[in-house]
Amino acid sequence: MLCIGVIALQGDVSEHVLAMQRALQGRGEVLEVRRPGQMAQCDGLVLPGGESTTICRQLESSGMAEELQRAAWSGVPILATCAGLVLVSKRIEGDGKVRPLGLMDIKIGRNAFGSQRESFEADLEVQGLEQPYRAVFIRAPAIVEVGEGVQVLARVGEAVVAARQKSILALAFHPELTSDMRFHQIFLKMLEA
Numbered sequence: 654m655l656c657i658g659v660i661a662l663q664g665d666v667s668e669h670v671l672a673m674q675r676a677l678q679g680r681g682e683v684l685e686v687r688r689p690g691q692m693a694q695c696d697g698l699v700l701p702g703g704e705s706t707t708i709c710r711q712l713e714s715s716g717m718a719e720e721l722q723r724a725a726w727s728g729v730p731i732l733a734t735c736a737g738l739v740l741v742s743k744r745i746e747g748d749g750k751v752r753p754l755g756l757m758d759i760k761i762g763r764n765a766f767g768s769q770r771e772s773f774e775a776d777l778e779v780q781g782l783e784q785p786y787r788a789v790f791i792r793a794p795a796i797v798e799v800g801e802g803v804q805v806l807a808r809v810g811e812a813v814v815a816a817r818q819k820s821i822l823a824l825a826f827h828p829e830l831t832s833d834m835r836f837h838q839i840f841l842k843m844l845e846a
């Protein structure tokens with residue numbers, strides 16, 4: 654049985670738990686990770702969307718930031734969405750309010766799509782998927798620079814909105830809010846590989 658931990662400090666935790674349970678189809682269980690020590694039993698981790706400044710603060714004060722870094726460096730697959738994408742990056746434009754975990758060689762622009770487009774949906778052409786994927790964006794960040802080892806999976810205009818580096822899958826949108834489970838399936842394949 655697989656165990657997937659959803660980092661449950663702030664953000665849309667319950668949506669991620671439900672979506673992952675649906676994707677697992679009985680092949681594993683989902684654990685809400687709130688305390689240091691719980692990550693050790695997880696085969697994969699989800700870093701949800703929410704408010705990256707808040708999640709950053711709570712990860713640091715609980716000691717879970719270092720634990721998450723150690724898990725990532727040891728190869729535990731991580732699905733990072735929206736605020737989670739901000740957190741796994743190496744650099745963030747402007748800002749200074751969020752200290753990223755530096756797990757992925759990317760630079761982030763927070764709220765990159767501007768206030769006039771706070772929320773929107775877009776059909777994405779995704780590398781490796783045959784049919785377009787309808788993605789939900791909410792005050793979304795974008796990846797504005799990618800390092801060499803980063804595989805770009807999808808863009809909106811110039812902005813990169815889905816990417817992978819080794820065992821980290823990072824999305825600017827919310828795969829937990831739609832019924833299309835293809836990104837969860839990509840993540841579970843990474844985990845079973």
Ligand code: GLN
Pocket residue numbers: 701702703704705706734735736737739763764791792793794
């Ligand atoms: N704009 C938020 C941030 O930078 C992310 C929004 C989201 O996760 N839906 O924290």
